[in-house]
Amino acid sequence: MTQLFTHYNYWIVVVLMMAGFFIVIAQGNLVKKLIGLNIFQTSVFILYISSGKITGGTAPILQEGITVYSNPLPHVLILTAIVVGIATTALGLALVIRIKKAYGTIEESEIQQRDHTC
Amino acid sequence: MLSGIYGFLSASFFVLMDAVDVAFTEAAVGSGISPLLMLLTVALVGRNEKHESGKSIPALVLVTITGALLIIGTLSMPEFGSATAPAQTHVGPHYIEKSGSEIGIPNIVTSVLASYRGFDTFGEVAVVFTAGIGVLSLLMLKSSTVQKPVVTSAHKHKVLRIVSKILIPPILLFALYVQFHGDYGPGGGFQAGVIFAAAIILYTMFFGVDIAQQVVSFAVLRVLAAFGVLLYGSVGLVSMLNGGDFLDYSALAENPITGQHIGIIVIELGVGITVAAIMVMIFYCFAGQVNDTGEAGQ
CATH class of the missing domain: 1.10.287 (Helix Hairpins)
Incomplete structure (x- = not known):
């Protein structure tokens, strides 16, 4: 039972990650797949940030009279990952728009059907 | 929403x-x-989507099994907030103890981002730049030869126009503050870049792409995006010419701390310029597509 209170951050991550994963594999709509990937991505962010947290620590900005800081390294990694993430999401959405133009649909099953008939 | x-x-x-x-x-x-x-x-x-049935139940089973396995896996992970977890014992303490004397700026995140992991950040900026180019090549803006002043609906909306005038300048100012205060408080190039881009995107939403392009034109954005990456890289080259390693800011000035300060400010500027330019450029591309199909629909 003590596990429940000391590991809840990982459980939130797992739930979010699986929600994103479910959307990616169960939805045929390409935009929804990208939203699922986004949720998946956020869960990884939360995993990193929560592993950098130290109880009683404060934000990693040096100040007089503070001895415990949270780990700055995950912050750096995730900070850049967010901006790169939005850039790559935009690239994915651009691809979706082009697929819509080329195929007239963004449903995965219809796209595959059209590929086979050609 | x-x-x-x-x-x-x-x-x-x-x-x-x-x-x-x-x-x-x-x-x-x-x-x-x-x-x-x-x-x-x-x-x-x-917004129409086809409903497919039959796929979701196997997916749900798969997801539940994976989730259960992951949760079993987390039981052996360190406790939340523990100071003795492996993540806190390797390189993190070094940054916290030494960065104050080695880099000389209070914000540890900025010093790790810009100095210790400068190569990494350079790579990230390059990835953002590449993604921007990718979007650009997929959704090329048609260069409208005739500059027709399109009066969009926002011009008629007094509330929108006045709100935008009140909101946008402070957002731009705040972005600049975040950019140059990144050494001392939370902030830096990535944050400032996205905030700056958000202000311009807000303007574009109110007044339309055509009018926004008269303020920040597409050609300027393209040059700026490349300029940011080059600025970052050139800092590395200058430090090499001064006898240091690539991106070793201590070689930039007589005093290593001063060198670090100069290096971090310049590369954060490069990051900020590239990120802001790429974000606005991506938004222009998407919004331009909407306009095209809108005109075709009429």
Whole structure:
């Protein structure tokens, strides 16, 4: 039972990650797949940030009279990952728009059907 | 809309986790730019979707099994908030103890980002730049030869026009503050870049792409995006010419600390310029597509 209170951050991550994963594999709509990937991505962010947290620590900005800081390294990694993430999401959405133009649909099953008939 | 709320929620979560720098970025990206791009795409590809049945039950089973396995896996992970976890014992303490004397700026996140992991950040900026080029090549803006002043609806909306005039200058100022105060408080190039871009995107939403392009034209953005990456790289080259390693800022000035200060400010500027330019450029591309299909529809 003590596990429940000391590991809840990982459980939130797992739930979010699986929600994103479910959307990616169960939805045929390409935009929804990208939203699922986004949720998946956020869960990884939360995993990193929560592993950098130290109880009683404060934000990693040096100040007089503070001895415990949270780990700055995950912050750096995730900070850049967010901006790169939005850039790559935009690239994915651009691809979706082009697929819509080329195929007239963004449903995965219809796209595959059209590929086979050609 | 929900996605915006989700982004905002995760931003407030990051503040709780002491990651103020990350929270800044997530607040601007997660609740601002990302849902906007999603909405624009949905506007372009149509909101109708086909319902498929039969796929979701095997998927649900698979997801449940994976989730259960992962949760069993987490039982052996270190406790939340523990100071003795492996993540806290290797390189983290070094940064916290030494960065004050080695780099000389209070914000550890900035010094790790810009100095210790300068190569990494350079790579990230290059990835953002490449993604921007990718979007550009996929959704090339048609260069409208005739500059027709399109009066969009926002011009008639007094409330929107006045609100935008009140809001946008402070956002731009705030972005500059975040950019140059990144050494001392939470902030830096990535955050400032997205906030700056958010202000211009807000302007574009109110007045339309055509008018926004008269303010910040597409050609300028293209040059700026490349200029930021080159600025970053050239700092590395200058430090090499001064006898140091690539991106070793201590070689930039007589005093290593001063060198670090100069190096960090310049590369943060490069990061900020590239990120802002690429974000606005991506938004222009998407919005330009909406306009095209809108005109074709009429």
